[in-house]
Amino acid sequence: SGFWLMFMQLFDMLPNFIVDWVNSTWLVEKLGLPDFMLQLNSTRGKQLAQEWMINANPGLIILLVVFMNWLVSRLRRTHSIFIGIVIASIGLMLAGFTRMGVLCIGGILVFSIGEMLSSPKMNEYLGVIAPAGEKGLYMGYANVPQGIGWGVGSLAAGHAYDQWADKARLAQDYLANNFNMPDVPRTEAMETLVQVAGSTHREMTQILWSVYDPFKVWIPFAAVGIISAVAMLFYSRWVRRYEEA
Numbered sequence: 001s002g003f004w005l006m007f008m009q010l011f012d013m014l015p016n017f018i019v020d021w022v023n024s025t026w027l028v029e030k031l032g033l034p035d036f037m038l039q040l041n042s043t044r045g046k047q048l049a050q051e052w053m054i055n056a057n058p059g060l061i062i063l064l065v066v067f068m069n070w071l072v073s074r075l076r077r078t079h080s081i082f083i084g085i086v087i088a089s090i091g092l093m094l095a096g097f098t099r100m101g102v103l104c105i106g107g108i109l110v111f112s113i114g115e116m117l118s119s120p121k122m123n124e125y126l127g128v129i130a131p132a133g134e135k136g137l138y139m140g141y142a143n144v145p146q147g148i149g150w151g152v153g154s155l156a157a158g159h160a161y162d163q164w165a166d167k168a169r170l171a172q173d174y175l176a177n178n179f180n181m182p183d184v185p186r187t188e189a190m191e192t193l194v195q196v197a198g199s200t201h202r203e204m205t206q207i208l209w210s211v212y213d214p215f216k217v218w219i220p221f222a223a224v225g226i227i228s229a230v231a232m233l234f235y236s237r238w239v240r241r242y243e244e245a
Contacts, residue, residue, distance in 0.1 A: 084118025
């Protein structure tokens with residue numbers, strides 16, 4: 001459940017984070033990306049659309065899943081799950097600790113490697129330990145932790161992002177604290193901040209990033225992933241006694 005709580009933030013929270021904070025102008029210019037992959041931002045120009053950045057995840061899986069499965073075929077399933085959760089947690093942190101589009105995609109690719117090592121092995125492990133005639137029941141159980149993790153993670157991520165990383169809300173806070181303007185609507189906060197500060201949208205985004213450290217929103221979710229990995233390691237050592245019996 002902890003793994004799925006962390007895992008789903010790549011699809012639930014990272015798209016919002018990319019739209020608010022990540023600048024992919026350099027990537028767009030260097031690669032000459034076609035318009036259908038871009039999103040025209042009125043303040044930052046052409047940006048790689050967040051859905052195409054997230055698509056680095058399924059794209060890498062399509063390319064490497066067979067190779068990765070072969071690579072860990074001799075590992076114990078629980079060890080593969082442990083390694084995968086650790087790598088995925090690190091990848092999530094890398095994707096969310098930067099404003100540079102290319103580095104964010106790099107973090108997504110690292111996350112994807114962790115996903116290939118852990119997610120398929122979880123279902124495979126449940127199928128292996130299921131008693132004869134109960135494999136379907138155990139595979140059904142496999143969806144329970146996913147539901148718990150996704151449900152709890154969605155609620156926690158929504159609250160955390162609103163408090164720590166939503167650019168419009170942080171702009172409201174900055175206006176209230178620095179310009180004595182506490183009643184600016186959220187939908188108008190960023191534009192109002194740019195106007196009263198006499199600065200550009202890009203400059204104010206960097207100031208908000210420096211003042212509020214919105215990347216810290218990823219710390220608790222990566223921590224949940226690491227804790228889940230450590231718990232899996234202890235479980236692996238505990239269950240090994242019964243496997244060898």
